[in-house]
Amino acid sequence: MAQRALLIAGPTASGKTAMAIERSAEEKSLIINTDSMQVYDVLNVISARPNAQELAQAAHRMYGYVPPATRFSTGAWLRDVQALIQGEGANYEKLIFVGGTGLYFDALINGFAQIPDVPQEVIQQVEEMIQPLDADQRAKLLAQKDPAMAKRLQAPDPQRVARAISVMEATNKSLAHWQDEPNEPSILQGFELEKIVLNPERDILRNRIAKRFGLMMQAGAIEEVEAITALGLDPTLPAMRAIGVPEISAYLRGDMTLDEAREKSIIATHQYAKRQRTWFRNRMTDWQWVDPLA
Template sequence: MQKGRERSAVLIAGPTASGKTKWAIETARTRGGVIVNADSMQVYGVLDRLTARPTPEEMAAAPHLLFGHVDPARRYSTGAWLADVREVIQAVEKENRELIFVGGTGLYFEVLINGFAEVPTVPEKSIQAVEKLIQGLDAADRLKLLAEKDPATAARIGVADPQRVVRALSVLEATGKPLSAYQEDNEAPLLEGFSLEKIVLMPDRSLLRKRIADRFQAMVEDGAVAEVETLLARDLDPSLPAMKAIGVKEIGAMLREESSPEEAISQAVTATRQYAKRQSTWFRNRMADWRFVDPFG
């Protein structure tokens, strides 16, 4: 950036289907900014439509970075994302442009602002052992189990998202040390010293539910089924994050003729609505000091 110019960034969070892509593009075009992905599923290639990644036309409207750049066979971590973001920040600042982070992954925003703890790589066997351990547990039981093993992490996350519980318990399983112990020594935040505009898009709940249903139907009509076919043909480890994208399991069952298209769509829409509810809870609990906006109000 030019000498003397304030370092600034816009952070746009919100549940799935809340209109983040349109809001980010309008912001980028108005302010000459660069859009950086902060969604843990939109980093993966192949699943363009199923993860609601910006379309080629939307990508052409403003610079977009870190979208679809990770092979689904890779277990991409928060630490890996931060390493990529560090390079992005350096490059964008040289171009004297504003950073616009957009996505639905609350943890990504949290580590941008508060810093990140380096945690040892967890072997696959530890992850699989924990996944087997929590299989069949509901949210309350998952959180109870985590509270018994790592009470500090359980208190911090508040919501028993399966992936986050697996992450915490697998670290303990592999290292004998709770995740909370590593997080006591956070690295300096990447956005330290930046002037931040922090926005959460939060539509009316009934409208959001309708948008989720309409969007998934459009995804199916626009190539999501072929994307799942391509992904499943690679015979990847089902525990990989990309294989857990909402719609992969449901459309996979349809492709195997274990369910009808109507059943697959209904189940995926229900799962997406449940995910949106978890996201909204996170944002309200962890981002209370952000500006909440109804993008359609």
């Protein structure tokens, strides 16, 4: 069984895929997706999954294998990774985890609280309830429903508020209660780990984000959004909230111009990259920080 793992984290458009492929050439390696949007099928372009040329250069797993109608969780991802490591992963000398979802990396290294599964109908009801609320209203609602989690959340963003309230509704216990339970052991326990955060200069990253979204538009992002909207999915699903999907959907409905959709998508990507950097700075202080473009 492989006993070495390379973990490559970083904000969107920072060059993670290129580094993973480059490092995979050193020895027989398996690249494992560690990004919560790249797990979904249909969103090949919008989620910036490795393209056909990149996929041909190394073995890649756990990309685009989850139907977009699914509300995929960190726990489900971790279970799939564990099965992969114990199965096919044993045939490789090194495992390379690459992506931008900090919580996936945290669960991978530190284990994950065993929170009971929440029924899909509960999640949908809660998301519909908070969808029209602004940040202040979400904060007030969370304080009413789950005061313990209201104290823990620094920013009442819709996804985290929905998660906290859904768990409370389904289990009658605060998400804080479950988070305070002992974690399951890390599934990489015993592995020799190399942990890297890609940290390109801010202005360069902004330029890369804008350029990449332009290339996405040329590569079929509009057609991809047409395909996923044709499925008639619940707009609160994670796949339907992927950056670019709401904006291009608005263009397709005639609610904004193509230039407006492109600009709003780029701005949303900048904001997402900023949140990723903040998470990494707070939680990955012992990782090796690298400017891949220096």
